[in-house]
Amino acid sequence: MxxxxxxxxxxxxxxxxxxxxxxxxxxxxxxxxxxxxxxxxxxxxxxxxxxxxxxxxxxxxxxxxxxxxxxxxxxxxxxxxxxxxxxxxxxxxxxxxxxxxxxxxxxxxxxxxxxxxxxxxxxxxxxxxxxxxxxxxxxxxxxxxxxxxxxxxxxxxxxxxxxxxxxxxxxxxxxxxxxxxxxxxxxxxxxxxxxxxxxxxxxxxxxxxxxxxxxxxxxxxxxxxxxxxxxxxxxxxxxxxQLPTIGEAIARHIENGRFYDRAFAQTPGAMPAHVAADSEPSYWLYTLLCDDAAAVEAALVEAGITASKLHRPNHLHSVLAPYAGSMPGLDHFYGRLLHVPCGWWVSDADRQRIVDIVTEAAR
Ligand SMILES: Cc1ncc(COP(=O)(O)O)c(C=O)c1O
Incomplete structure (x- = not known):
């Protein structure tokens, strides 16, 4: 798991x-x-x-x-x-x-x-x-x-x-x-x-x-x-x-995130979130954008890997619905969104397995 x-x-x-x-x-x-x-x-x-x-x-x-x-x-x-x-x-x-x-x-x-x-x-x-x-x-x-x-x-x-x-x-x-x-x-x-x-x-x-x-x-x-x-x-x-070792933990999030960015750059049906040239994300979660996010999520979960959208767009809550307007960018992002594990606990072997499963399921 x-x-x-x-x-x-x-x-x-x-x-x-x-x-x-x-x-x-x-x-x-x-x-x-x-x-x-x-x-x-x-x-x-x-x-x-x-x-x-x-x-x-x-x-x-x-x-x-x-x-x-x-x-x-x-x-x-x-x-x-x-x-x-x-x-x-x-x-x-x-x-x-x-x-x-x-x-x-x-x-x-x-x-x-x-x-x-x-x-x-x-x-x-x-x-x-x-x-x-x-x-x-x-x-x-x-x-x-x-x-x-x-x-x-x-x-x-x-x-x-x-x-x-x-x-x-x-x-x-x-x-x-x-x-x-x-x-x-x-x-x-x-x-x-x-x-x-x-x-x-x-x-x-x-x-x-x-x-x-x-x-x-x-x-x-x-x-x-x-x-x-x-x-x-x-x-x-x-x-x-936490402070003496948090730097190495964050560095591992970043290393795994960059590994996925390279691996998913050419994957049919899945792509990394955009990272601007001057931007250094710390990849708390890895953001993958899939043509069929549900199919990729199901394949990962089947293999014992937790992947999900994690959050609910806030305007879908009753208390915040009155403030919602049209948000086509959000609809597009959320429909394709899938977060996959990329933190300090994800080993080299784990991340390669995740790439292999996504590549197979996303096409
Ligand atoms: C984007 C965002 N803002 C604010 C918070 C609030 O942080 P906390 O749970 O420490 O109150 C959280 C975490 O739950 C969060 O994810």
């Missing part, structure tokens, strides 16, 4: 003593482990101004708020994503406006984003779907031209780069997820990265009820109500112990 996604834990002999120290050390809530994780993660992934959060969803909620998204505002977004990207917009009372995606990547199409802008648009939320970077040069230019915020949902894209620059550094705010099956997990958790350090103070307060850490509880004054979105020392210690 080759799974599509897999939980990766640090070596037991390294993690368990550190975890035990934290669990029985008297300080399990937000503290030094969290702040050390923030510093180390920021340095390793080249990110400015980061805050560790209890989830990627919490980080995204705060990202929208610090970028000024308020009830009634429009946020241009993608339906080709996991649900939290868009339920978070609803949670604020803002209005998701679905722009179409590129049929060969599933990522927001800049031309469709530009068409969707109205005087009520406050932000664009872009997802680097499955770990393939979106066209950030075009999206940054659109956001700047219209004076609106650009928020990067990098939940799938840890370690991906665009023209040598890490994802998460081009948007005004960006988020990462450390939920169970992402490239890297802290059991649950997320990271918020902010371009403008002046937004850190509000983000910190929104992370913790609206309170300011370090001010005595009897004196502190809440001026903006916040949430309970802070990371704790226990999950932070899991995150910290």
């Amino acid at each position: 080759i799974p599509l996604v897999k939980v990766r834990m640090p070596p037991r002999e390294q993690l368990m003593p550190a975890l035990e120290r934290v669990l029985y050390g008297g300080m399990i809530a937000e503290g030094e482990e969290v702040y050390a994780f923030e510093r180390e993660f920021a340095e390793q992934f080249g990110l400015p101004n980061v805050l560790a959060m209890s989830s990627g969803t919490g980080a995204l909620h705060v990202a929208f708020l610090v970028c000024g998204v308020s009830p009634g505002d429009e946020v241009i977004t993608t339906a080709m994503t996991a649900e939290p990207t868009n339920t978070t917009i609803l949670q604020i009372g803002a209005r998701p406006v679905f722009a179409d995606v590129e049929p060969d990547t599933g990522n927001l199409a800049p031309a469709a984003v530009e068409r969707a802008i109205t005087p009520a648009t406050k932000a664009i939320c872009v997802v680097h779907y499955a770990g393939y970077p979106a066209d950030m040069t075009a999206l940054r230019a659109i956001a700047d031209r219209h004076g609106i915020a650009l928020i990067e949902d990098c939940a799938h894209a840890l370690g991906a780069r665009i023209a040598g620059v890490p994802v998460g550094t081009i948007g005004d705010a960006a988020i990462f997820s450390f939920q169970a099956i992402k490239h890297m997990t802290s059991v649950d958790g997320g990271m918020l990265a902010l371009r403008d350090p002046a937004r850190l103070d509000l983000a910190r307060r929104l992370r913790w009820f609206g309170l300011r850490k370090g001010v005595p509880r009897t004196e502190v004054d809440i001026t903006t109500p916040g949430f309970k979105y802070n990371m704790n020392n226990v999950t932070a210690v899991v995150g910290r112990h």
